[in-house]
């Protein structure tokens with residue numbers, strides 16, 4: 001009886017050893033992935049934060065605090081600034097947005113920002129604008 005218990009503990013111990021190896025491998029995988037993701041996330045986060053700062057400075061007075069087209073200038077404009085958070089605008093492609101941002105929209109108060117914003121700034125701005133989707 002005693003020896004049987006002993007033997008089965010031996011098995012458990014061996015299993016535990018492999019379990020330990022398994023856990024540390026999982027630990028490596030799990031430990032590695034969130035760190036990588038955290039970095040990606042940080043980069044995305046920085047991009048959105050930089051884009052937000054550009055938006056606050058150049059777009060908010062027309063398009064409003066959260067892009068709904070209700071900035072303090074909006075009531076004086078016809079057509080009114082677009083609601084950038086709306087599905088009809090959010091479903092447009094990045095290229096369509098960037099074309100309007102760079103070249104403006106003739107016949108509206110939307111002026112082009114070509115020369116005022118470089119490619120990296122436009123890309124950061126897009127990161128923020130996409131985060132406005134409800």
Ligand code: HEC
Pocket residue numbers: 055058059060061062063073077079080081082084088089092097100101105108109110111113125129
């Ligand atoms: C002087 C006010 C004003 C400013 C500043 C302004 N916009 Fe606009 N924006 C408008 C108006 C007006 C329209 C046209 C709405 C329409 O076509 O009915 C527009 C249209 C747009 C559109 C097209 C939306 C669509 O659905 O086609 C985008 C994208 C846009 N603006 C982004 C921006 C961004 C980004 C900034 C800052 C870099 C900015 N706008 C600054 C007034 C402004």
